[in-house]
Amino acid sequence: MFFSTFEKQLDAKRRLVVPMEFRAALSGLFDGVFCFPSIEFDCIEGGGKSLFDRYQSVIDELPFGDPLRSDLELSINGGLAKMSFDDAGRITLPPQLCDQFGLTDWVVLVGLGERFQIWPRDAFQARRSAAREGAREGLAALRAAQRAQKLGQP
Numbered sequence: 001m002f003f004s005t006f007e008k009q010l011d012a013k014r015r016l017v018v019p020m021e022f023r024a025a026l027s028g029l030f031d032g033v034f035c036f037p038s039i040e041f042d043c044i045e046g047g048g049k050s051l052f053d054r055y056q057s058v059i060d061e062l063p064f065g066d067p068l069r070s071d072l073e074l075s076i077n078g079g080l081a082k083m084s085f086d087d088a089g090r091i092t093l094p095p096q097l098c099d100q101f102g103l104t105d106w107v108v109l110v111g112l113g114e115r116f117q118i119w120p121r122d123a124f125q126a127r128r129s130a131a132r133e134g135a136r137e138g139l140a141a142l143r144a145a146q147r148a149q150k151l152g153q154p
Helices: 020-025 049-061 067-077 095-101 121-150
Strands: 005-009 015-017 032-037 044-047 081-084 090-092 106-111 116-120
Touching: 020 106, 032 049, 032 067, 032 090, 032 095, 044 049, 049 067, 081 090, 095 116, 106 121, 116 121
Parallel strands: none
Antiparallel strands: 005 106, 015 090, 032 044, 032 081, 044 116, 106 116
C-alpha cells in the first residue's frame, strides 16, 4: 500500500528518487514500477503489477471494439512505462510523460493505497485543496444521510 505525500526533485536526466516506503510496497518479481497517464487527473499514475493487472481486468471485461475498451487500451497500455529502480532507488521518467504533465523540477508523489500519483508541485497543491473541500462536503452529506436513515427518514 502507498501512503503519505513526498516532494522530490527531478534531476536533469528526469530521474526521480522513489521514496523507500513506496519501493517497499512494490517489492516482488519485478523490481520497479508501472506508470501511465492517469485517467482521472492530469498526472502520472503508478503502482505495481497488481495495479496494472486490475486495470487490465477492467479492459478485458469490455468487448473487443467497444469504444471505452479502445480508449482505456490507448490510455493505459499505450501510455505505459515499465521502469526499473537503479541502485539509488531512482526511476527515469519518460520524456513524453514529463512533457504531457509539465514535470520539470519539483514533483509530488502522493500515495493512494494501491496506487500513487506523480504531480507537478503547483498542480498538486490546487488538487489537494479541491480534494479537501470535496471530502468535507461528501462526508457531511454521508453523515446527514446516515442520520436520516437512523431516524427512518427517506
